[in-house]
Amino acid sequence: MESVLLYILGVLIIVVGLVVSIGLHEVGHLVPAKLFGVRVTQYMIGFGKTIWSTRKGETEYGVKMIPLGGYISMIGMFPPTAPGERATESTTGFIQQLATSKEPARRARYFDTLVQDAREASAETIGAGDEDRTFYRLPVWKRIVVMLGGPFMNLILSVVLFAVLLMGIGTAQSTTTIGAVSECALPSTAERTTCESGDATAPGAAAGIEPGDRLVSIDGTAISSWEESTAIIRESAGKTLSLVVERDGEDVTLSLTPLLTERYVYDENGQEIEKDGEPVVEAVGFVGISPTSELVQQPVTAVLPAVGEAVGGVVNVILNLPQRLVDTAVAAFGPGERDPDGPMSVVGVGRIAGEVAALDEVPIASKASAMLGILASLNAMLFVFNLVPLLPLDGGHILTALFEAVRRGFAKLRRKPDPGPVDSAKLMPLTFGVVIVLGAMSLLLIYADIVKPINLFG
Known part of the structure; x- marks a missing residue:
């Protein structure tokens, strides 16, 4: 009975740690957005049905049922298609919420529908006088700061957790x-x-x-x-x-x-x-x-190398992700074993945390060290993954802003008119595709972690 309770405790520690990491990631977006004057209508942890929320000023803060992500909603993520046309509202977080129009109008082309729906989805939520508080009107450097804020927060958390682990507890x-x-x-x-x-x-x-x-x-x-x-x-x-x-x-x-x-x-x-x-x-x-x-206990000089090693490990996994996913699928649906260094879902991470907590004859300090290591590595993963240059991830928004800066720079050098902001709404079909791929990847990893979990303890 005691081992079962310890297992549950280990899983809860990781779940709480992940939720806190997600919440602070979104704070990393929220603070600079508000400092730069962007109207933020929602700050949410999780997805699905809202189980608790409160409104403070113009922003609704809340928690949703599925704690596997989070987002903040900023008005004016997409620029209007014509002068005087109202901007739309969009979101930024671990997994973007793709807004769909309530208009039942039929359009000839599906991709055009996605683009138009993204522009029109929440235009009615932007009140008079808010046009200058839209995200797309920010200078490029400010948009990059807003988007970098979330991953940067995860990097700071990873550094802090590794510092506590190495300098406080030791290896x-x-x-x-x-x-x-x-x-x-x-x-x-x-x-x-x-x-x-x-x-x-x-x-x-x-x-x-x-x-x-x-x-x-x-x-x-x-x-x-x-x-x-x-x-x-x-x-x-x-x-x-x-x-x-x-x-x-x-x-x-x-x-x-x-x-x-x-x-x-x-x-x-x-x-x-x-x-x-x-x-x-x-x-x-x-x-x-x-x-x-x-x-x-390790010296302070050991902290950054440990963070760098964790970040490098995540980069290596992402660069080889297609093959690793194939290997995971082969193992999940066949007789083979999972690669211990391969990708896993939150389910797999929670399972390992539970097993660590339930280990017999292992000192509490060693268990605490393992838990901190898992959370530090998770934040390193969130830092790298969210910088992947694909929408709807933060890295995709950063790449879009950089492209806009380069385009405007070339126009200025050639003494051409300012081309204006990049119409990122045109990337909605790609964004939709990325969301589908990420969803399929998550389902595969969750399935593999249930039927063929990675075994680290023999």
């Missing part, structure tokens, strides 16, 4: 204290993980190493980190070493002979290296001991 690092000693030596290619009669005794157990021993020196070389001991052991197969360990406050000298064995070769990301479709192995010394770990 798990191997110590020089022995945590476990293998009873037998199994080859890396063995399918079983338990010892059977007839298996060779592991060198560590044969030497008399015990859990709790602290490594002091190997063959006269003082050991200050687990990596130092590993490097010596790997290069000393078949060689008898003098091992000094601290046990119950006293130094104990043992005789250790590492066994020559084959081990898989891994890259810097912990992935197996393959050649011609087969995993690469190397002959190294093996003892059969593993370390304990402890949380070690």
Whole structure:
């Protein structure tokens, strides 16, 4: 029962953290929009039916039933098609709301209908005197600031969370204290993980190493980190070493002979290296001991590199997203396993958080560290994903504003009339297509996370 409650708690922590991240993302849009004088009619967290709202001034603030996104509604997102024509209202958020006209008029071309509907959808909500408070009338740099505000807020949140994680709690690092000693030596290619009669005794157990021993020196070389001991052991197969360990406050000298064995070769990301479709192995010394770990606080200089690594990981996933989605679909509808580094939905993230919270014999500090890491990585993902240069994402609006600036700049250089604002309403068919693709992607990932979840804990 306790593990079930902890699982639920872990999921709730991530849900609340995600909702807060979404809310602050929208604050990043809301504040500069209001500072620049744009009329903001709604600030909403979630989608679907409104479960709570209140009006303060000209803006309605509320929460909707499905907490998987958010938006603010600004008047005049699209410019009018002719002088004197009224601007329309649109929204900006994690997932744009595509307004549709209530007019049942039939039009010959479907795409033209989308464009016209986008212009006419909420023109009636713009009162007299609000024409100068529309979004499209802002200078380009102000529009970019408004659109960058949301992703920038997620970046700041990621930095803060990584700072708390690394500087406050610390990261798990191997110590020089022995945590476990293998009873037998199994080859890396063995399918079983338990010892059977007839298996060779592991060198560590044969030497008399015990859990709790602290490594002091190997063959006269003082050991200050687990990596130092590993490097010596790997290069000393078949060689008898003098091992000094601290046990119950006293130094104990043992005789250790590492066994020559084959081990898989891994890259810097912990992935197996393959050649011609087969995993690469190397002959190294093996003892059969593993370390304990402890949380070690990191300096402030470790924060930004951690954020950069998280951002880089998200960029890599997005650049390879088509193939990763294909792999996810193949795994979800077939017998294969999911890629642990592949994309997942909020359902998958919540499941992992629940499993972390329910783990037995794991210190609370380690669980808190894992939760902060998940939330920090989520905000790094939101930062990158929302900068993808496609409407309705923030990056699409930024690209549109930059294109307008370039177009006006060229017109000025050529002494041509100002071409005016970009008619972004013409991009509504593309926007509609992107929304459909994002929706299909979300459904695939949610389905995969339910029927074939990523397994990180064996």
